[in-house]
Structures are given as C-alpha cells and as structure tokens.
Amino acid sequence: MTVWSTVSEEHVLMIHIRFIKSNETFFLFNVYAPCDNRAKEELWGSLSVRLQQLRGQNVCVCGDFNAVRVKEERRSVRGGVVSLDAPMFNLFIEDNLLIDFPLCGCRYTWFKGDGLSMSRLDRFLLSEDWCLRWPNCLQVSLLRGVSDHCPL
Amino acid sequence: MKLFSWNVRGLGGMEKRREVRLLVVEKRPWIVCLQETKMMVCDIAVCSSLWGSSSSEFSFRPSVGASGGVVDGVVNC
Numbered sequence: 241m242t243v244w245s246t247v248s249e250e251h252v253l254m255i256h257i258r259f260i261k262s263n264e265t266f267f268l269f270n271v272y273a274p275c276d277n278r279a280k281e282e283l284w285g286s287l288s289v290r291l292q293q294l295r296g297q298n299v300c301v302c303g304d305f306n307a308v309r310v311k312e313e314r315r316s317v318r319g320g321v322v323s324l325d326a327p328m329f330n331l332f333i334e335d336n337l338l339i340d341f342p343l344c345g346c347r348y349t350w351f352k353g354d355g356l357s358m359s360r361l362d363r364f365l366l367s368e369d370w371c372l373r374w375p376n377c378l379q380v381s382l383l384r385g386v387s388d389h390c391p392l
Numbered sequence: 393m394k395l396f397s398w399n400v401r402g403l404g405g406m407e408k409r410r411e412v413r414l415l416v417v418e419k420r421p422w423i424v425c426l427q428e429t430k431m432m433v434c435d436i437a438v439c440s441s442l443w444g445s446s447s448s449e450f451s452f453r454p455s456v457g458a459s460g461g462v463v464d465g466v467v468n469c
Contacts (some may be wrong), residue, residue: 272462302425
C-alpha cells in the first residue's frame with residue numbers, strides 16, 4: 241500500500257492510496273467539520289465538488305462531522321431537539337450517493353462531561369463502488385479512553 | 393482492511409499519544425485518521441511515537457490557532 245497523493249484543504253485531508261500488488265486505488269477523506277452551521281454548509285459544498293469528480297471510484301469519507309442525521313442520534317439536557325444541521329448533512333450524504341452504514345458497539349460516539357449530553361458525531365461514509373469492491377464492511381466503536389470521542 | 397477514525401481532542405500530551413500508540417499496536421489498523429490534533433507541526437518524531445517504525449507514510453494538516461488539525465497515518469501494511 242502506498243500513498244499516491246495528498247490534498248489538504250480547510251477541515252479536510254484527502255489521501256489517494258494505491259495497493260502495490262493489485263494496482264487498485266481508493267480515496268480516503270479525513271474530515272473534521274466545524275461547529276458553526278454556515279461553515280459546515282460551505283464544507284459540504286466544497287467536499288461535494290471533490291466527490292462529484294470521483295464518481296465511480298472507491299471513496300471513504302470518515303471523521304468527526306459535528307452533525308447528526310436524525311434526532312435519535314443526539315441526546316441532551318434539553319431533550320430531543322431536532323438539529324438545524326441534520327437536513328444539510330442528510331442532503332450532502334444523499335447528493336453524493338454516500339452509504340451510511342450501521343454502527344456496532346454503541347449508539348453515540350461523543351460524550352459531554354456532564355454525562356447527560358451525547359451524540360453520534362463520528363462516522364464512516366462509503367461510495368457505492370467501495371461497497372461493491374469490499375462488501376460486508378463493519379463499523380465498530382471502541383471505548384473512548386482519554387478523549388471525549390470514541391475511536392471507530 | 394482496517395481503518396480507524398478518532399477525534400483525539402489534542403495530541404500534545406504524552407498520555408494521548410500513548411493511547412493512540414496502544415490502539416495501533418493492539419488493533420493493527422492499516423490507516424489511522426485523527427481529528428482535532430491541535431498541533432501546529434507534526435514531524436517524523438511525533439509520527440513515529442504514534443505509528444511506530446512500521447509506519448510507511450503520514451499526512452498532516454496543521455491546526456489553526458488552538459483548534460482543528462487532522463493527521464493520517466498509513467501503518468501496518
């Protein structure tokens with residue numbers, strides 16, 4: 241396995257990986273989304289431009305998206321408030337035909353110190369071609385240790 | 393193929409680095425993607441403390457001010 245190229249943008253690091261033996265390649269996006277909704281919308285926009293250029297490729301977008309998809313993915317003191325960021329995030333996933341597959345281990349990936357607030361902020365999103373090439377992918381969360389996020 | 397993604401909330405301290413190292417040793421991922429490293433620079437010394445000598449390559453995007461920062465390590469392959 242070798243790194244073919246790297247692209248670094250605000251909030252994103254993209255690497256293009258090639259398997260030396262088979263010559264197969266894939267693209268891996270490491271995302272750390274901002275909390276601010278407007279900045280997040282800009283990020284979904286710029287990421288979408290990149291992803292549209294990579295249609296038909298093996299693509300994985302992973303990281304801390306600082307957004308949830310449905311209200312069940314967030315628990316807070318205020319109760320199940322529907323997040324403003326969820327529709328934008330869902331649109332980003334749907335527009336780019338990304339596959340959001342289930343998480344094993346625990347329901348949330350981020351835990352606030354108060355023990356009351358928790359969210360599913362971290363995930364792996366895969367392109368259809370990735371899933372066809374490497375089917376039966378499994379997404380598992382581990383114990384979070386010294387961070388407030390679980391490793392996936 | 394095993395990939396890892398983790399928001400570590402700072403990689404400056406030795407405790408965090410040790411935990412990442414432990415993850416790499418125990419779970420043997422191929423690639424590790426870390427977020428919120430809060431590091432302005434990430435040199436070979438830092439990366440070898442995370443990935444060990446098996447590391448083939450790494451990519452890094454520095455944090456702006458006190459927040460942000462992502463790093464990818466291609467390890468164990």
